[in-house]
Amino acid sequence: MKHLLPLHYIDTVARSGSIRGAANTLAITSTALNRRILAMEEELGVPIFERLPRGVRLSTAGELLIQHIRTQMADMERVKSQIADLSGVRRGHVSIVCGQALLPHFMAEQVASYRRLHPAVTFSVKVCDRNTAIDQLTSFDADLAVVFEPMRTSEFQPMGKVEQSLKAVMSRSHPLAEKSLLGWSDLLSTPVALPTASNGMRYLLEEAMLRKGNDLEKIIESDSYDFIRNYLRHEHCISFQLGIGLPQENNTSEIVYRDIDERAVPSGDLYVGQLKGRVLPVAAALFANAIVKALEFQYVTNNEKIA
Amino acid sequence: MKHLLPLHYIDTVARSGSIRGAANTLAITSTALNRRILAMEEELGVPIFERLPRGVRLSTAGELLIQHIRTQMADMERVKSQIADLSGVRRGHVSIVCGQALLPHFMAEQVASYRRLHPAVTFSVKVCDRNTAIDQLTSFDADLAVVFEPMRTSEFQPMGKVEQSLKAVMSRSHPLAEKSLLGWSDLLSTPVALPTASNGMRYLLEEAMLRKGNDLEKIIESDSYDFIRNYLRHEHCISFQLGIGLPQENNTSEIVYRDIDERAVPSGDLYVGQLKGRVLPVAAALFANAIVKALEFQYVTNNEKIA
DNA sequence: CTGATTGATGCAATAAACGCATCACTGCAG
DNA sequence: CTGCAGTGATGCGTTTATTGCATCAATCAG
Numbered sequence: 001m002k003h004l005l006p007l008h009y010i011d012t013v014a015r016s017g018s019i020r021g022a023a024n025t026l027a028i029t030s031t032a033l034n035r036r037i038l039a040m041e042e043e044l045g046v047p048i049f050e051r052l053p054r055g056v057r058l059s060t061a062g063e064l065l066i067q068h069i070r071t072q073m074a075d076m077e078r079v080k081s082q083i084a085d086l087s088g089v090r091r092g093h094v095s096i097v098c099g100q101a102l103l104p105h106f107m108a109e110q111v112a113s114y115r116r117l118h119p120a121v122t123f124s125v126k127v128c129d130r131n132t133a134i135d136q137l138t139s140f141d142a143d144l145a146v147v148f149e150p151m152r153t154s155e156f157q158p159m160g161k162v163e164q165s166l167k168a169v170m171s172r173s174h175p176l177a178e179k180s181l182l183g184w185s186d187l188l189s190t191p192v193a194l195p196t197a198s199n200g201m202r203y204l205l206e207e208a209m210l211r212k213g214n215d216l217e218k219i220i221e222s223d224s225y226d227f228i229r230n231y232l233r234h235e236h237c238i239s240f241q242l243g244i245g246l247p248q249e250n251n252t253s254e255i256v257y258r259d260i261d262e263r264a265v266p267s268g269d270l271y272v273g274q275l276k277g278r279v280l281p282v283a284a285a286l287f288a289n290a291i292v293k294a295l296e297f298q299y300v301t302n303n304e305k306i307a
Numbered sequence: 308m309k310h311l312l313p314l315h316y317i318d319t320v321a322r323s324g325s326i327r328g329a330a331n332t333l334a335i336t337s338t339a340l341n342r343r344i345l346a347m348e349e350e351l352g353v354p355i356f357e358r359l360p361r362g363v364r365l366s367t368a369g370e371l372l373i374q375h376i377r378t379q380m381a382d383m384e385r386v387k388s389q390i391a392d393l394s395g396v397r398r399g400h401v402s403i404v405c406g407q408a409l410l411p412h413f414m415a416e417q418v419a420s421y422r423r424l425h426p427a428v429t430f431s432v433k434v435c436d437r438n439t440a441i442d443q444l445t446s447f448d449a450d451l452a453v454v455f456e457p458m459r460t461s462e463f464q465p466m467g468k469v470e471q472s473l474k475a476v477m478s479r480s481h482p483l484a485e486k487s488l489l490g491w492s493d494l495l496s497t498p499v500a501l502p503t504a505s506n507g508m509r510y511l512l513e514e515a516m517l518r519k520g521n522d523l524e525k526i527i528e529s530d531s532y533d534f535i536r537n538y539l540r541h542e543h544c545i546s547f548q549l550g551i552g553l554p555q556e557n558n559t560s561e562i563v564y565r566d567i568d569e570r571a572v573p574s575g576d577l578y579v580g581q582l583k584g585r586v587l588p589v590a591a592a593l594f595a596n597a598i599v600k601a602l603e604f605q606y607v608t609n610n611e612k613i614a
Numbered sequence: 615c616t617g618a619t620t621g622a623t624g625c626a627a628t629a630a631a632c633g634c635a636t637c638a639c640t641g642c643a644g
Numbered sequence: 645c646t647g648c649a650g651t652g653a654t655g656c657g658t659t660t661a662t663t664g665c666a667t668c669a670a671t672c673a674g
Contacts, residue, residue, distance in 0.1 A: 001350060003313045019652065032632050034652065043308060046390055053640040054651065061390040068386040072379050079375040083353055083368040277584075326621065339663050341621065360671040361620065 148200030
């Protein structure tokens with residue numbers, strides 16, 4: 001959309017923190033970009049950016065403006081999506097942020113099955129912790145967020161939730177692999193590898209430790225589940241995973257998953273949500289419905305397994 | 308704002324119903340305007356307007372787009388207002404629609420006293436019935452609406468309300484002028500001049516007639532209070548007015564106002580409100596607060612008079 | 615049919631945007 | 645302190661996009 005090109009320019013400068021840098025990514029010269037910004041500030045009557053010796057930074061007025069700009073750009077996408085929708089083709093782009101736990105199996109399946117129905121819809125799926133997830137929503141970089149135990153904030157509007165209990169992950173040769181249900185004392189008896197503090201699971205575990213009054217033996221901390229899972233094969237320790245992140249069958253694998261007693265570590269809530277007050281593009285709204293449905297189904301089958 | 312000039316063009320064409328007509332009001336040639344629209348439709352992939360033999364009309368896609376455009380333009384005004392606000396000067400423009408009853412005294416006082424505080428704020432005050440008031444809000448032609456007994460709709464978001472009882476208006480020489488409180492039988496005993504059906508007072512009266520089972524003797528119907536008030540001097544009949552529409556003192560006037568028994572015609576609610584979900588410009592929001600306060604005060608003094 | 619009105623289009627004139635080279639300024643490393 | 649690398653601002657010639665005029669095809673009222 002041509003008319004909001006100037007807005008896109010400003011957005012890029014705000015993100016890049018420098019006019020020249022933004023001009024580079026926008027594939028225009030810095031002079032052109034600089035002049036457009038000067039013209040915009042002229043129109044507005046106040047500077048949008050503060051000029052620093054090493055670039056620019058949004059002024060207070062710029063903060064107000066950039067929020068408007070991002071809202072408008074996102075809303076234009078929604079309108080285009082709705083227009084495309086009423087001409088029959090369901091097209092558009094859905095941008096999702098979610099925790100690592102969901103990515104490998106659940107999200108991949110969901111995206112794939114949605115794209116089977118609507119091949120014209122494209123996706124971008126980004127991994128991030130629950131703090132930045134909210135930021136991504138407010139800056140309109142993401143349409144949907146799927147996060148475990150999200151921070152309480154007025155910006156986040158839940159569209160669905162499902163309870164998720166933690167599972168213990170360990171090598172098949174680990175002594176605790178003998179048991180099918182692990183208690184708190186079991187968890188204390190072995191070293192553990194944990195995700196980083198911004199992770200929702202970590203939050204649940206910290207809370208459990210606080211409540212029980214004794215700490216787990218943390219030997220590894222990493223933001224990569226892959227790394228942790230591989231490490232489990234080298235040393236006898238355990239780690240954790242959400243039920244939804246488990247592969248379907250694990251009979252042959254070297255890595256096994258075991259349930260944890262609810263009384264040891266309480267289960268937490270997995271939320272699907274969007275930015276509060278925003279009207280989502282058609283494709284994003286429909287996909288959100290789909291994963292909420294899928295989560296509810298997963299919840300039911302989970303409970304059946306328990307029962 | 309230059310970047311939303313194309314949007315303003317489309318809006319004007321939509322309102323005017325013809326490209327040439329819109330080009331005329333925009334002070335450009337129809338060629339230029341036509342081409343901008345063609346370019347926009349090209350970008351969008353679908354036509355915005357249906358081409359009729361005698362002009363153009365919004366297509367379905369155009370309806371979606373025009374709503375976005377009006378939202379965007381109004382929101383830009385809000386941002387500009389907020390930016391102006393943080394640089395100290397409180398400037399901006401407030402557009403109000405309200406029923407006839409409020410205009411002559413109440414609204415004039417309110418606008419005047421607000422402008423005494425903030426001379427940089429300009430006003431436009433339009434009179435319309437309660438149906439079109441909502442339309443004016445949804446099309447962003449008005450920021451605020453002050454209406455009596457508004458239509459129930461999800462678009463209207465009340466910000467304050469005050470109960471208003473009807474007063475009877477008549478010539479000083481009218482027989483009923485002797486009494487200080489009029490009952491239903493009094494109203495039946497004389498011809499009446501009524502506002503048109505879209506008026507809120509009329510709605511209350513129709514409801515009262517329906518409930519009582521007998522009709523008032525309607526001899527005049529007009530959408531001009533001025534006309535009705537003048538007519539009262541030529542024929543012995545009565546009309547109605549809201550308490551808030553009364554002049555402060557009426558001792559010397561040829562026209563007098565009398566209370567009506569609540570049991571005859573129940574009082575209705577006067578609402579101040581805005582478009583649901585909209586964030587108002589600073590000036591409009593502050594002015595809304597001011598008149599809500601003023602209405603509450605008026606309500607209190609009214610009740611004191613009654614007590 | 616005739617005249618008036620509508621939106622679309624080819625072509626030349628105009629206005630806006632762009633890119634290059636350069637300046638003035640700041641902070642950092644030597 | 646000095647030179648260097650990085651930043652945003654500015655003058656000028658060129659390129660691109662936009663505008664306006666004249667005109668066409670289609671439609672409708674009388």
